Amino acid sequence: MPSSQTSRPGAPRGGSGRQMAALDDTDRQIVALLRVDGRLSVRALAEQVHISRAGAYTRLERLHRDGVITGYAAQVDPDRLGLATAAYVSVSIQQGSWREVRDALSELPGVERVALVGAEFDMLVQVRAHDNHELREVVLGQIQAIPGVRGTRTWLIFEEWVT
Numbered sequence: 001m002p003s004s005q006t007s008r009p010g011a012p013r014g015g016s017g018r019q020m021a022a023l024d025d026t027d028r029q030i031v032a033l034l035r036v037d038g039r040l041s042v043r044a045l046a047e048q049v050h051i052s053r054a055g056a057y058t059r060l061e062r063l064h065r066d067g068v069i070t071g072y073a074a075q076v077d078p079d080r081l082g083l084a085t086a087a088y089v090s091v092s093i094q095q096g097s098w099r100e101v102r103d104a105l106s107e108l109p110g111v112e113r114v115a116l117v118g119a120e121f122d123m124l125v126q127v128r129a130h131d132n133h134e135l136r137e138v139v140l141g142q143i144q145a146i147p148g149v150r151g152t153r154t155w156l157i158f159e160e161w162v163t
Contacts, residue, residue, distance in 0.1 A: 021066040026051060030059055031068065038072045075162070083110075083128040085135050086157040089143060090121035097148030098122065104146045110138050121153065 023031075029049045033040055040048075046056035063069045078086065093101050098116055105114045105125055113126040125143070129135040139154055 021063075021068050023068065027059060027063060027068070030056070030063065034069065034072075078128050082130055085129045085131055086160070087127050087129075087135055087139070088155045088157065089125045089127055089139055090119075090153045090155075091123040091125055091143065092150045092152070093122045094148045094150055101146055101148045105143065108138060108142050110134070 026049050030045060033045060033048055042053055042056045042060065045060075046053045049056070051059070060069070078084070091101065091105070101123065102114055102116065105111050105123070110127050110129050111125055112128055113124075115124045116122065117124050127135060127138050129138060135154075139152055143149060143152055
């Protein structure tokens with residue numbers, strides 16, 4: 001159950017217009033611990049936040065029901081998966097086409113994240129590939145071929161850290 005990532009790829013994060021769940025310090029501690037190690041047992045979680053196991057189960061059920069915890073995913077080392085090349089790609093789109101472009105980007109292999117942004121471009125996309133040739137194909141062959149995409153700009157990622 002590791003990670004704070006959603007189990008629903010392509011699911012929007014933030015800005016959804018939904019009301020924020022009422023969380024107390026114990027809820028925040030639970031979420032923080034699960035973000036570090038989503039495989040924590042309920043018993044270990046209860047011990048670390050100093051509540052009963054029944055209390056931990058109740059809080060976890062509520063955090064899931066309220067959409068605070070949306071899922072669990074494994075954190076992986078992209079290099080060990082053979083995905084040693086990574087880049088951020090800014091995408092400029094035609095007015096009003098963001099939903100269609102977002103959906104098309106979400107279907108492309110290697111696209112890890114898609115964000116709608118307020119900047120001189122419209123979307124920021126994180127892409128992982130086996131090598132520069134595959135990255136070139138994703139950006140120039142697939143992203144730029146999406147109807148509604150006006151242009152792209154690519155920044156290679158030399159190294160990254162999870163905080």
